[in-house]
Amino acid sequence: MTRALIFGTGSIGIMCAMILHRASVKVTCVCRSNYAEVKKRGFNVESTIFGKETFRTSIVRLVSEAINDDQSFDFVIVATKSLPNTSDGIISAISPAMKDKKTALVLMQNGIGIEEVYHKAFPGNVILSAVVYMPTVETEPGVVFHQEIEIIHVGTYPSQSDASARELADKFVQVVAKGGGTAVAHEDVQGERWKKLVANAAWNPVCALTRCTDLQFLKTSDYSRGFVREAMMEVVEVAAAMGYEEHVGLDTVQMHMNRAESRNSPGVRPSMMMDMSMGRRMEVQTVIGEVVRLGHNHKVSIPRLEALHVLLVGLDWALDDATSKQGIR
């Protein structure tokens, strides 16, 4: 029997739990803030693709409660936000579950540059990097609404890995398929990270800073569409400098622009905008900071990303300052 531990049961963690549960995987979820609610009523998903489902998995408050000397996990799935200084805490929290070298770590997080710290912490384990398209909101603790699309791109980290690592990526794809989901294995999944980042590095900061949804922002002025396009093109240029020019290009930008422009009103509130409106810290570093750093290193001209980055760092600081002063709006 396949066993999986899910660390981080926000909306992506819950969607993943549902798919694996449907695949008859023995799933254990680490529930931190939502333990009591999930204990009482299980997980609840309402999806335009998967339908309505209430399900229960083993739940624990701490990873140590899920450890059994006789059995190890096939997959430890991290589906938390990636904030600065949180990876140390995550690593120390999940390490009891990573003892068996056959256990693969699956990172379901946004942005780029997220894997290296885990690779260093668990050098003997296979690391799978996953790019998830699953637009969701957690409407109440343990309750998720999902729509539009579901696909998980996955690959080994680093991309040059041995056959046994690739087999684990393939096994993960098969398990997701068995659960009714869609997963695709890639030789180098970083190309998929860049493809998603073309949209995320532009829309997340723009919407967090302006408090407009993507569709609203496009309508606020004659310049807004061109600005977003150009910011996305800057991400494409950095990706090209990193060797991913075959994965992302003008067509990627066009696809992401079309996606935003064809939305129903009022459009989408990206995750950073949600975080901003709740007074929570945002994934600044992995979603835009790392792109800016790589752009500088490779001497790519990225004035729009630089502007978005410096403003977002300021806003993130102010949100934290307001939170620490209990002055959330």
Added chain:
Amino acid sequence: MTRALIFGTGSIGIMCAMILHRASVKVTCVCRSNYAEVKKRGFNVESTIFGKETFRTSIVRLVSEAINDDQSFDFVIVATKSLPNTSDGIISAISPAMKDKKTALVLMQNGIGIEEVYHKAFPGNVILSAVVYMPTVETEPGVVFHQEIEIIHVGTYPSQSDASARELADKFVQVVAKGGGTAVAHEDVQGERWKKLVANAAWNPVCALTRCTDLQFLKTSDYSRGFVREAMMEVVEVAAAMGYEEHVGLDTVQMHMNRAESRNSPGVRPSMMMDMSMGRRMEVQTVIGEVVRLGHNHKVSIPRLEALHVLLVGLDWALDDATSKQGIR
């Protein structure tokens, strides 16, 4: 006896009323939202430069109540915010007081490109353009706190005007001096507008978007100082393209940066940041939109100002949308 009508009794209008009142000018203030409070307790100023003062002037709700067939105003002073589509309303409101061609209109507003619409509406009257340095907050209706600096730069609009127009500018300077204030007449006051705009076009959008004071923003990252400097330099480049390279330059940028860096904690909340936090519309067009338009027309590279502008337009739209939905934070 010199007579002055002040339209717009926010903090700048009240400071101006105090100085003219001290100069024994017969001042009439048009009080709109704060009429009842001012009627009851007069105007109150607490200033680190002028000290504490409570004073009363004639107050009216409408300009028409201040019109007297025997006497006209020497100065009609507009000290409102300059928002899109408000100038028509201001022009129609003040026009009863502009009937006498000897009446000069004094525009005490931020930004650039603010005068032409008034010049067209009152072609027979002298237009004086004023750049005001008077950091103030209106803490309650009719109550103002002022600190740090007070100076009014003034000149005719257009700058090429006849001797009689220049005499009115000089007369205004003398009246301010008699009231204990500081005013300086300029051959071409637009140079002073650009000088102030170097700071305003950068700090106002940055602080409104990030919710940081100027000093806080400078500390949020290693890039913030460079970003603000470069944005200010873009304003300098546009000013140079407009022929004001002798008025503003690297030294202007340095002066404004020094001013921000030497502030006491927590720093200053620029007017747009105050407006944003109150859910009010911001002076987007005159403070940055016009700079961007002129930059485009003169083919100046202004990527940072373009980014700030498009984001600010989005934020301004969202504030208006929130206000119109009664959803102010």
